[in-house]
Amino acid sequence: MKKWAISALVYLFVIVGGYYVYASFSETESHNETNTAHDQEVEGNHGQEHEENADNHSGESEVTPSLEVENGELIITLKDLDGNPVSDLEVNHEKLLHLIVVSNNLKEYQHLHPQTNEPGVFKVPHSLPAGEYKAFVDIKPTGKTYEVTPIPFMVGEHHNEHEGDSLTVDTELTKEAGGHTVKLLPSSLKVNEDIQLTFDLGGEIPEQYLGALGHVVILDEKGENYIHVHPLDGNKPVFATKFKEPGVYKIWAEFKFNGQVFVYPYVVEIK
Missing domain, CATH: 2.60.40.10 (Immunoglobulins)
Structure with missing residues (x-):
């Protein structure tokens, strides 16, 4: 009777012990698989975030505009990184090129639309008084990255008067x-x-x-x-x-x- 009871207890311990070993092993494997899946998901998210950031920060503009003042006209020339003229532009709000011109003190403002009759060159008459200005060439080149940056230029003789005036915040809008x-x-x-x-x-x-x-x-x-x-x-x-x-x-x-x-x-x- 005692031998039978001892044998039964030993058998029971073996079964229970084996179950716990198996359960522990299975839990470890499951935990490892979960961590692996999580790591892959995080890695994938970082990759996606990197791609989005790459899209948002396209780097160097592939089109460089320049501006000259000649015979009462503002002449805009568009070139790519190799110096070739850029003329393939998307129509943006009914125009190929929007030219915003402001004086250095931001008091003078004009929104112009130069026209083109040769590749990469746009011209528009102007009525700007003598002074220092900044131009912003707003375009959408087809298949090329582009970021609008200020182009400084001068009309007539140089005048420093009031150029350094700071803006006064409006109290009434x-x-x-x-x-x-x-x-x-x-x-x-x-x-x-x-x-x-x-x-x-x-x-x-x-x-x-x-x-x-x-x-x-x-x-x-x-x-x-x-x-x-x-x-x-x-x-x-x-x-x-x-x-x-x-x-x-x-x-x-x-x-x-x-x-x-x-x-x-x-x-x-x-x-």
Whole structure:
């Protein structure tokens, strides 16, 4: 009887012990497989993030614009990295090339549309007074990377007077031009926030201008960081943007009334 009981207990311990060994081994394998799958997922996410970052930071522009002032015209020349003319551009808001020109103190502003009759060369007459300016060539080259950067140039003799004036932040964001009053209502003036710039036109409905209800150009105080935004909705003067750095910025809003385009400038501080 005792021998039978001892044998039964030994057998039971063997079975139970074997089960625990198997369970422990299976759990370890499962844990390893889970970690492996997690590592692969993390690695895949990092790869995807890297690809997205690569897309967002395309590196060196493959098109270089230059500007010359000659015989009352602004002449824009587009070349690729090998010095060849670039003429294959996508139509962007009804134009191949938008040229934004501002004076160094950001008081003078013009939105021009040069025309081309030879590969990579665009020309437009100008009425700029003598002074120092920056030009921003806004294009979409087909199949090439491009980033808008300021091109400094001068009209007439050099004048330093008032060139260093700093911008004064507006205390009231209501502007009038051509008998039309436009009020800017920003959803926020904070850095790194998705901001909606809503323009109150006093019940007026502007005409379509270059395929949109309006256009907004933004520059930082130094005239280096260029932002060109269009309405979120085709029927409402609401624009979306984001400021990546704090500081003082100037906003030019363009609306067309009765066949004429008017510009409404605002100076805001982003904190």
